[in-house]
Amino acid sequence: MHQSISGLELGDVDPGLFELLDERTLQWALQYLSRRSQDAAYPLSPGIKPGEVADLFPAEPPASPQSPGEILNLFETNIVPHTMGWNTDGFMGYFGLGSSLVAVIAQKLEAVLTQTRMQWSTSPAATELEKVVLGWIKRLLGLPDTWFGMLHTNSRVDLALVAALEAQGYDISSKGFAGLPQFCCYASTEAHGANEKAMAMVGLGKNNLRRIAVDDRYCMDSNALRQAIEKDIQLGYMPLMVIATIGTTSTTSIDPIPAIADICEEYGLWLHVDAAYAGLFAIDPEMRWILSGCERAESFTTNPHKLLYTPFDHSIFFIKRPELLKQALRSNAAYLVHSGTPGATDLYDFTDKIPHRFPALTLWMVLCFFGVDGIISRQRRMRELAQVVMQRVRAHPEMEVMAPAPFTVVCFRAHPQGMRGRQLNALNKRLMDEINTRGRYFISDTILQGRFTLRIAIGNIKTDQEPVDGLWQEVITVLEELKRDFMPTAGSLPLEGIEIRAS
Ligand code: PLP
Numbered sequence: 001m002h003q004s005i006s007g008l009e010l011g012d013v014d015p016g017l018f019e020l021l022d023e024r025t026l027q028w029a030l031q032y033l034s035r036r037s038q039d040a041a042y043p044l045s046p047g048i049k050p051g052e053v054a055d056l057f058p059a060e061p062p063a064s065p066q067s068p069g070e071i072l073n074l075f076e077t078n079i080v081p082h083t084m085g086w087n088t089d090g091f092m093g094y095f096g097l098g099s100s101l102v103a104v105i106a107q108k109l110e111a112v113l114t115q116t117r118m119q120w121s122t123s124p125a126a127t128e129l130e131k132v133v134l135g136w137i138k139r140l141l142g143l144p145d146t147w148f149g150m151l152h153t154n155s156r157v158d159l160a161l162v163a164a165l166e167a168q169g170y171d172i173s174s175k176g177f178a179g180l181p182q183f184c185c186y187a188s189t190e191a192h193g194a195n196e197k198a199m200a201m202v203g204l205g206k207n208n209l210r211r212i213a214v215d216d217r218y219c220m221d222s223n224a225l226r227q228a229i230e231k232d233i234q235l236g237y238m239p240l241m242v243i244a245t246i247g248t249t250s251t252t253s254i255d256p257i258p259a260i261a262d263i264c265e266e267y268g269l270w271l272h273v274d275a276a277y278a279g280l281f282a283i284d285p286e287m288r289w290i291l292s293g294c295e296r297a298e299s300f301t302t303n304p305h306k307l308l309y310t311p312f313d314h315s316i317f318f319i320k321r322p323e324l325l326k327q328a329l330r331s332n333a334a335y336l337v338h339s340g341t342p343g344a345t346d347l348y349d350f351t352d353k354i355p356h357r358f359p360a361l362t363l364w365m366v367l368c369f370f371g372v373d374g375i376i377s378r379q380r381r382m383r384e385l386a387q388v389v390m391q392r393v394r395a396h397p398e399m400e401v402m403a404p405a406p407f408t409v410v411c412f413r414a415h416p417q418g419m420r421g422r423q424l425n426a427l428n429k430r431l432m433d434e435i436n437t438r439g440r441y442f443i444s445d446t447i448l449q450g451r452f453t454l455r456i457a458i459g460n461i462k463t464d465q466e467p468v469d470g471l472w473q474e475v476i477t478v479l480e481e482l483k484r485d486f487m488p489t490a491g492s493l494p495l496e497g498i499e500i501r502a503s
Pocket residue numbers: 095153154155156192194245247248249274275276277303315
């Protein structure tokens with residue numbers, strides 16, 4: 001029963017109304033989170049054209065207050081149906097696999113507190129809880145206890161680059177690059193696009209990220225890395241950093257960290273490990289091997305918002321020598337410089353942002369709510385489901401596994417007999433588009449060796465056997481329909497679709 005907290009003044013809304021709104025939004029949230037792919041009221045992927053959402057809104061904001069009920073109605077009619085169903089059981093497209101109910105609650109509490117942990121004194125709890133939970137994570141992953149950790153909004157290769165430049169001893173953060181040789185960095189052809197963005201942001205230049213060839217399992221070829229470094233040295237470049245990935249975005253391949261660490265030590269290069277997607281699988285002792293050699297890295301990143309049931313904006317960055325970041329980024333803002341607290345760590349000294357919210361609250365609540373055992377058992381279940389899909393692909397005469405699946409992403413394609421090259425690519429693109437248009441499931445694609453490849457990424461906390469079975473059934477059904485349409489005249493399958501190298 002609704003009870004009003006009479007006598008309180010909130011400043012912006014009547015407390016009784018706040019309770020009513022809270023009740024309504026809670027009901028809505030529970031309904032949204034408990035919807036199943038089978039009975040989705042609207043497609044996971046809204047089939048609308050650019051501009052259609054904006055057109056639903058007036059050009060000017062309301063001059064006088066709109067009623068909260070009206071605002072929530074508009075949220076439900078104009079916004080929700082035009083969002084992507086990231087946080088649903090049928091979403092198996094990209095990483096960023098959705099948040100848990102406890103994280104939703106934590107975010108609400110965080111919004112109530114509205115903390116900014118720029119200095120220790122501006123939020124001792126936010127500062128110290130971050131240290132506590134990142135200490136837990138280090139121990140769970142078997143990473144060096146001495147590493148310094150911080151939470152960021154996303155994985156921060158740019159911060160690793162800043163620290164690596166600082167480590168060169170040229171005081172680049174103060175004086176810039178004038179008179180210095182051209183630095184270059186290395187990542188595999190499968191590494192994430194965020195690496196190029198970071199090169200651009202730090203001023204090193206996207207073209208100076210060398211893309212190193214991978215082997216047939218999509219892991220960085222360490223011999224090719226060595227050759228590329230040698231070539232750059234001969235040409236007068238200054239090699240700076242190698243970015244090794246544990247869980248690449250397309251196939252979730254694992255670069256050979258120990259071999260790469262040997263090379264980094266030999267040439268004096270910074271080793272940054274991008275374990276954005278897969279690193280947290282090492283919470284499970286039986287998966288600890290994936291981080292083998294990472295203790296030799298200078299910096300390391302992994303994202304709870306991909307694997308630990310938190311919403312976006314929860315990314316962990318560990319660094320062996322945090323003093324390099326402090327040297328480069330310490331702020332001398334007049335309004336802050338005298339307010340430091342002796343003996344305290346002011347987290348804003350170690351990053352480019354001054355105010356920052358309280359991300360540790362959500363991570364802490366999630367860790368406590370599920371417990372380590374609860375997280376491990378869920379991760380194992382997700383990995384099992386991925387193996388179920390792999391077995392189905394292998395067992396199907398017209399399907400083909402396109403890459404190993406060490407975690408929860410399956411790369412595959414349909415491959416009816418006699419169909420090749422661009423036709424095959426076009427068929428698989430149609431298959432994906434049709435599944436996504438039907439709206440109960442969402443899958444994604446990638447290109448592997450010129451071949452259009454379908455990706456099923458399992459990981460949302462609500463995804464269990466049922467949506468995985470349902471998706472597989474849909475894949476088979478749609479494939480049969482497409483074959484019916486096109487196979488009798490396979491030669492006439494339209495050659496349109498993506499133009500990629502045929503195989
Ligand atoms: N690295 C890898 C391997 C990824 O898969 C991704 C995103 O999918 C990123 C980095 C960037 O993620 P974010 O910007 O969320 O940190």
